[in-house]
Structure formats: structure tokens, C-alpha cells
Amino acid sequence: MASENLIDIKDLNFSYDTRAILKGINMTMQRGKVIAIMGGSGSGKTTLLRLIGGTLQPSSGYVKFAGQVVHELNRDALFALRRKMGMLFQFGALFTDLSVFDNVAFQMREHTDLPESMIRDLVLMKLHAVGLRGAHRLMPNELSGGMARRVALARSIALDPMLIMYDEPFTGLDPISLSVIGNLIRRLTDALGMTSIVVTHDVQESLKIVDYVYFIADGVIAAEGTPQQVRASVAPFVHQFVHGEEDGPVPFHYPAKQYRSDLNLEDPVV
Amino acid sequence: MQRTTMDLWVGLFVVTGIVALMILSLKVGNLNVYNPSQSYTIIGNFENIGGLKVRAPVKSAGVVVGRVTDIQFSTETYDAVVTLSMDSRFSFPKDTFASILTSGLLGEQYIGLAAGGDEAKLQHGDKLMKTNSAMVLEELIGRFLFNKASEDDSL
Amino acid sequence: MFKHIVSGIQNIGHRVIESVWRLGVAARFFLLVLLKSSTSLRRFGLVVRELYFTGVLSLIIIVVSGLFVGMVLGLQGYETLQKYGSESAVGTLVALSLVRELGPVVAALLFASRAGSAITAEIGLMKATEQLAAMGMMAVDPIARVVAPRFWAGVISMPFLAAIFSVMGVFGGYLVTVVFIGVDEGSYWSQMQSAVDFRFDIVNGFIKSCFFGVAVTSIAVFEGYDAPPTAEGVSGATTRTVVTSSLVILGLDFILTAFMFRGVS
Known part of the structure; x- marks a missing residue:
């Protein structure tokens, strides 16, 4: 069971109009693991998550989730599939018109016919798992950023999914909230037997908790490996990324004309 | 819930x-006041309807007893054919007199019915025998001036 | 110079194509909302919740404006009519203008700026903060769960609001002309009743407000759903909702009036 692959990604290509975002991605993700996908801003990480969730269609190749090819499913099958997935959005994306309790109860009420008393117990259990049982009456605008993300985490595990995808879970958090979220991701993955995909550019925090890392740059997998391998890696890109160096394979300058000609230091072309 | x-x-x-x-x-x-589901229709020919409009009330003794539902021009008699939808609670003698009147000096125009003495009642689709046209201000003034002039002549 | 003219024409053409394109998208979205309305009917609680925000919260502005519009109509109507000695017809004037035109139109304009803009802003913000995407990932269709209930709540509340507006206006006219100025109360009501027809005036006014309700709410939900997911995007969409709905209300009013009242007084 533990060695079985939950997700297989094969030769995945995706482009917006003519702009290629992903070029021939191959990945395998085993059940029960926490996998990090790292890369600079705009490298196609979030696009990859959307392809797994089936909100985008690949140009070629496929994503296979639990044996089903995601983009070949019809609407009903896709919605059935998504019930097995949870997703934590960058800033939580809590429903602002619902209380914390109702946010966590949202999927249970939409997808199940459970009696209200049982929903109450389940919601409090989920909130207890993220340490916010006492906050169930609050509205989302009364929560701090870290608390909102924990509530969103509780909401995404509401129906005990097989997979949770985290889109930049560490962005904009203070160090304490950051390690709280990191540890929660690890603990919940182990306790519930889920698989987690963490899209992030927070190298230090994620290396502490993940089992395997993929680096994406310019739409291709630049490097992969376990955290130990990554830390020890001498590949220029990985080294630049892990140590946060300014210049390297990822250039500091956006591609541009010659500096001199941009400043009109050369003779103008008549 | x-x-x-x-x-x-x-x-x-x-x-x-x-x-x-x-x-x-x-x-x-x-x-x-007026329920068109229980009604009967009668027709009246008028030489001149003035400013009468569709939906204008039909009144008898000041009470609304029906409404104008249609106004057509007849190319046979060269006058106006006015269709009246009458409340079936009120029936009128055959020789009822219909005239086009004005409520107030500048008010809307309506059809006034004055009941006659006939035993037979108006039925659905019947035609009003006696009608009186609308007052047209120009005609009224013209007649007044003409009368005045003939009075002066006779003096 | 020539280049400027060409680029200007290109610009206009581009804008026209863009607008037609958007209109097509809006029409498809409108159909989608109708198709996905079954959830709203099955779980009517969702619509009731939105009725509170679109209907109940619009009541105050509708009641107050209706009262004032009626009072102004009564005052102006009286001033004009008394010159001809027919001030008793003021009830007719107030009621006909309200029931046929001002009730549906002004209530719809107020509704567009009060509830329409709120709907757009709310849906736009839900999109900008990824709430709609989150809902989609939870296998809940945002159009069925978020858009359709708001649409139906708007469609339901619009005729009620227009009727309340007209009644308040007639009452406002009564206050000014009968209570303050002293027009005969009996002639105020009786002239009104003999002139206002149920089928032609009240039913037509009701039909108008239904059309306006559909127009305003579909514009509002579309603008919200289509808004670029940024702060400027949402504020721009909110403005567009108010502007577009106002123009559509007035244009639609002309078309409907031409259909309904042509040939009759």
C-alpha cells in the first residue's frame, strides 16, 4: 500500500495560447508521502496543481490520480474525484460569509446527508486537530493569517481526502505560525495516511518536513531528490535556490536589449 | 433547518x-369594479368620436358599466365603429341612447348611456341605434358665431 | 497622421469586437445560471439568505425614495393642474406615472446601485480571494452554489420592491395633496381608480419590473463572476454593473413601453 503510487504524471505539457508553461513533466508520488514542488515565482508550480485538480486541461501527456486519467473524466466523475482531494489555497480562501464552524462543515453539508449533530462532532474534531476548536464561532475576518490557514487546513481535511495540495502555505506567516503549519502538514499526513503536495519556495521550512523534492524551472524538472540529496547537491540551480543566491543559472536580469542601447548611448539607428 | x-x-x-x-x-x-370575464359586447356607430380612446369608460348615470374595447373606421358608412364591452350585470333597452361626453372641462372622454323605454334588451353583438357624436370645439364655436350672425341679421 | 487615424479605427474595431465577444460570454453565462438553478430550488434556504441581502436591505432606500418621489409628483402635479382648475386629477397623475413608469424604473435604478453593486462586489471578491476556486476544488459548482441563489433572489425581490415603491409614492402624493394642500380626498382616490386599469397599468408595470429584475441581476452576477481577480478589477466591475444596468433599464423601459402602451392612451 505504502509503495503504491497515488499520482503518475507522464510527459505533461501545458501552454497558455502559445506560451509553454510546462514542458514534459514526469513525476510519481507515493501514498503517505509529503512531496514538495519548488521553483521560482512564475515557474508553473500552481499550474501543475490545477492540472492535478482537473481545473486545467493539459496540451499533451496526462495526470493519473488513483489509476484514473484526470483530464479524460467527465464532469460528474471529475467532481467525484475532487471529493478525494483537498486543496489549501495561498491565503486560505475561507468563505468570508460563513463562520469558522460553517466553513469546515461546508463540504459535509454539500456532499453528505449526515445529521447536524454528527456534523458538529466531526467539525469540532477537525478543528481540534489544528488546535482551533475554541475559535469555531469566529468569522474569518477575525482570524490572523496563520489561524485562517489552519482553519482552511481543517476544511480541506473535512472529508478525509486521499490527497491534499498546498499552494504556497508558508507565504506571509510569522516564524511561529510557519512552523506550526509545517508541523501540521507532516502530522496530518502521517495520522490520516494521506499524501501531501506542497508547492512552495520556502526552502528551509519545507526541507524539514518533506520526503521528496522536485525543482521546477522554466517548465521542466531541474532537479529532484530527498532533502538530504538536495542539501548536498552541487547542481548550480539547486545550489542557487537552496542558498538563495542572487545570480546563477536563474539570472538576476530579465532578458532585455543591450543595456547601452536601451540608454541610447549608441548612435541612434536612422 | x-x-x-x-x-x-x-x-x-x-x-x-x-x-x-x-x-x-x-x-x-x-x-x-370591472371584470372583463363576465361581459357582453355591443357596437355603436358614431359620426365623430372626438378624442375617445380604447379603454375609455362607458358610464350610465355616472356609474361605470363597461369599457371601450375597440375603435375602427368603417369604409361603408364612413363613420367610427366603436365596440363596447359591457358588464353583464347591467342590461340596457334596445333604444338606449349613447353619446360621447367629456368629464370636466379638460377631462377624458367617455361614452354615456341613457336608457330608453323599449321592452327588449340589448343582446351580445347588438348595434346601438341612437348615437350622438362628440362635441368638437371648432364646430361648437362655429355654430355659436353663425347663430349670433343670423340674430344680428334678423334685427 | 495617417498612422494615427488607422490606429484609431483599429482601436474602435478592436473595442467593438471585444464588446460583442463579451456579450456572447455573458449570454452563455446567463444560460449556464438558468441550467444550474435546480440547486437553488431544492435548497431554497440559500435563496432566502440572499433575499435578505438584496430585498430586505434595499427596503429602506426604496420606501424613503418612493415617498419623496410621490410627494414631489403630488406637489408639481398640483401646481400645474390647478392652473386648469383640474387639481382633483392629481391622484391620476401621481398613480399613473408611478405605476407605469417611475415605480418600476426608479426602483430598478435604486436596486442596481444598492443590491446590484453589492452582488458584483461580493462575487468579485470571492473570486479574487480564490473562494470560488476553492469551492470548485471541493467539487461544489460555484455557479450553482453562489451565483444562482443571488440571481433568483434579485429576480424575486425586484417586482416586490417596485410595488412597494409605487404604493409609497401614491401615499406620498396623498400626504402632500390631500393632507397638506387640501385636495378633496374622495376625488383623489376615485379619479385615480377610474383612470388606473388593472390589466393595462398594474400588470404591465409588474411585467416591466420583472424584466428589470432579470436584467439587473444577470448583469450584476456576470460582472462579478467575470471581474479580473484584483482590487481594481472588482471596483471596475462594480462601476460597470451600475452603469450598464442603468442604461439597460432605461433602454428596456423604452422598448417595453412601446410594446405595451402603443395605440392606447
Whole structure:
């Protein structure tokens, strides 16, 4: 069971109009693991998550989730599939018109016919798992950023999914909230037997908790490996990324004309 | 389903809306006076209808007893054919006299019915025998001036 | 110079194509909302919740404006009519203008700026903060769960609001002309009743407000759903909702009036 692959990604290509975002991605993700996908801003990480969730269609190749090819499913099958997935959005994306309790109860009420008393117990259990049982009456605008993300985490595990995808879970958090979220991701993955995909550019925090890392740059997998391998890696890109160096394979300058000609230091072309 | 104060407000809103619609129908409009489902139609030819319009009231002794439903021009007799839809609660003798009148000096025009003495009643589709045209201001003034002039001549 | 003219024409053409394109998208979205309305009917609680926000919260502005519009109509109507000695017809004037035109139109304009803009802003913000995407990932269709209930709540509340507006206006006219100025109460009501027809005036006014309700709310939900997911995007969409709905209300009013009242007084 533990060695079985939950997700297989094969030769995945995706482009917006003519702009290629992903070029021939191959990945395998085993059940029960926490996998990090790292890369600079705009490298196609979030696009990859959307392809797994089936909100985008690949140009070629496929994503296979639990044996089903995601983009070949019809609407009903896709919605059935998504019930097995949870997703934590960058800033939580809590429903602002619902209380914390109702946010966590949202999927249970939409997808199940459970009696209200049982929903109450389940919601409090989920909130207890993220340490916010006492906050169930609050509205989302009364929560701090870290608390909102924990509530969103509780909401995404509401129906005990097989997979949770985290889109930049560490962005904009203070160090304490950051390690709280990191540890929660690890603990919940182990306790519930889920698989987690963490899209992030927070190298230090994620290396502490993940089992395997993929680096994406310019739409291709630049490097992969376990955290130990990554830390020890001498590949220029990985080294630049892990140590946060300014210049390297990822250039500091956006591609541009010659500096001199941009400043009109050369003779103008008549 | 839990009941909330929000539900109460929405309920009140819907009730207010329905009450407003009922006030419009009953108090502002005249839904209770005239019900076109129970009616019979009669026709009248008028030499001149003046400013009479479709939907103008038909009154007898000042009471609304029907409405004008159609106005056509007849190419045979070269006059106006006015169709009246009458409330079936009121029936009128065959020789009822219809004239086009004006409510007030500048008010709307309506058809006034003055009942005659005939035993037979008007039936659906019948034609009014005696009609009187609308007053046209120019004609009225013209007649007045003509009378004045002939009076002066006779002196 | 020539280049400027060409680029200007290109610009106009581009804008026209863009607008037609958007209109097509809006039409498809409108159909989608109708197709996905079954959830709203099955779980009417969702619509009731939105009725509170679109209907109940619009009541105050509708009641107050209706009252004032009626009072102004009564005052102006009286001033004009008394010159001809027919001030008793003021009830007719107030009621006909309200029931046929001002009730549906002004209530719809107020509704567009009060509830329409709120709907757009709310849906736009839900999109900008990824709430709609989150809902989609939870296998809940945002159009069925978020858009359709708001659409139906708007469509339901609009005729009620227009009727309340008209009643308040007639009452406002009554206050000014009968209570303050002293027009005969009996002739105020009786002239009104003999002139206002149920089928032609009240039903037509009701039909108008239904059309306006559909127009305003579909514009509002579309603008919200289509808004670029940024702060400027949402504020721009909110403005567009108010502007577009106002123009559509007035244009639609002309078309409907031409259909309904042509040939009759």
C-alpha cells in the first residue's frame, strides 16, 4: 500500500495560447508521502496543481490520480474525484460569509446527508486537530493569517481526502505560525495516511518536513531528490535556490536589449 | 433547518411586497369594479368620436358599466365603429341612447348611456341605434358665431 | 497622421469586437445560471439568505425614495393642474406615472446601485480571494452554489420592491395633496381608480419590473463572476454593473413601453 503510487504524471505539457508553461513533466508520488514542488515565482508550480485538480486541461501527456486519467473524466466523475482531494489555497480562501464552524462543515453539508449533530462532532474534531476548536464561532475576518490557514487546513481535511495540495502555505506567516503549519502538514499526513503536495519556495521550512523534492524551472524538472540529496547537491540551480543566491543559472536580469542601447548611448539607428 | 431572524425579515419583506401589490390592484387600480370575464359586447356607430380612446369608460348615470374595447373606421358608412364591452350585470333597452361626453372641462372622454323605454334588451353583438357624436370645439364655436350672425341679421 | 487615424479605427474595431465577444460570454453565462438553478430550488434556504441581502436591505432606500418621489409628483402635479382648475386629477397623475413608469424604473435604478453593486462586489471578491476556486476544488459548482441563489433572489425581490415603491409614492402624493394642500380626498382616490386599469397599468408595470429584475441581476452576477481577480478589477466591475444596468433599464423601459402602451392612451 505504502509503495503504491497515488499520482503518475507522464510527459505533461501545458501552454497558455502559445506560451509553454510546462514542458514534459514526469513525476510519481507515493501514498503517505509529503512531496514538495519548488521553483521560482512564475515557474508553473500552481499550474501543475490545477492540472492535478482537473481545473486545467493539459496540451499533451496526462495526470493519473488513483489509476484514473484526470483530464479524460467527465464532469460528474471529475467532481467525484475532487471529493478525494483537498486543496489549501495561498491565503486560505475561507468563505468570508460563513463562520469558522460553517466553513469546515461546508463540504459535509454539500456532499453528505449526515445529521447536524454528527456534523458538529466531526467539525469540532477537525478543528481540534489544528488546535482551533475554541475559535469555531469566529468569522474569518477575525482570524490572523496563520489561524485562517489552519482553519482552511481543517476544511480541506473535512472529508478525509486521499490527497491534499498546498499552494504556497508558508507565504506571509510569522516564524511561529510557519512552523506550526509545517508541523501540521507532516502530522496530518502521517495520522490520516494521506499524501501531501506542497508547492512552495520556502526552502528551509519545507526541507524539514518533506520526503521528496522536485525543482521546477522554466517548465521542466531541474532537479529532484530527498532533502538530504538536495542539501548536498552541487547542481548550480539547486545550489542557487537552496542558498538563495542572487545570480546563477536563474539570472538576476530579465532578458532585455543591450543595456547601452536601451540608454541610447549608441548612435541612434536612422 | 434552523430558523433565524433573517428568515423572519425575509418573510416580512415578502408579505410587504404582496400587500403592496394588492393595494395597487384594489386601491389604486379598479380591479373590483370591472371584470372583463363576465361581459357582453355591443357596437355603436358614431359620426365623430372626438378624442375617445380604447379603454375609455362607458358610464350610465355616472356609474361605470363597461369599457371601450375597440375603435375602427368603417369604409361603408364612413363613420367610427366603436365596440363596447359591457358588464353583464347591467342590461340596457334596445333604444338606449349613447353619446360621447367629456368629464370636466379638460377631462377624458367617455361614452354615456341613457336608457330608453323599449321592452327588449340589448343582446351580445347588438348595434346601438341612437348615437350622438362628440362635441368638437371648432364646430361648437362655429355654430355659436353663425347663430349670433343670423340674430344680428334678423334685427 | 495617417498612422494615427488607422490606429484609431483599429482601436474602435478592436473595442467593438471585444464588446460583442463579451456579450456572447455573458449570454452563455446567463444560460449556464438558468441550467444550474435546480440547486437553488431544492435548497431554497440559500435563496432566502440572499433575499435578505438584496430585498430586505434595499427596503429602506426604496420606501424613503418612493415617498419623496410621490410627494414631489403630488406637489408639481398640483401646481400645474390647478392652473386648469383640474387639481382633483392629481391622484391620476401621481398613480399613473408611478405605476407605469417611475415605480418600476426608479426602483430598478435604486436596486442596481444598492443590491446590484453589492452582488458584483461580493462575487468579485470571492473570486479574487480564490473562494470560488476553492469551492470548485471541493467539487461544489460555484455557479450553482453562489451565483444562482443571488440571481433568483434579485429576480424575486425586484417586482416586490417596485410595488412597494409605487404604493409609497401614491401615499406620498396623498400626504402632500390631500393632507397638506387640501385636495378633496374622495376625488383623489376615485379619479385615480377610474383612470388606473388593472390589466393595462398594474400588470404591465409588474411585467416591466420583472424584466428589470432579470436584467439587473444577470448583469450584476456576470460582472462579478467575470471581474479580473484584483482590487481594481472588482471596483471596475462594480462601476460597470451600475452603469450598464442603468442604461439597460432605461433602454428596456423604452422598448417595453412601446410594446405595451402603443395605440392606447
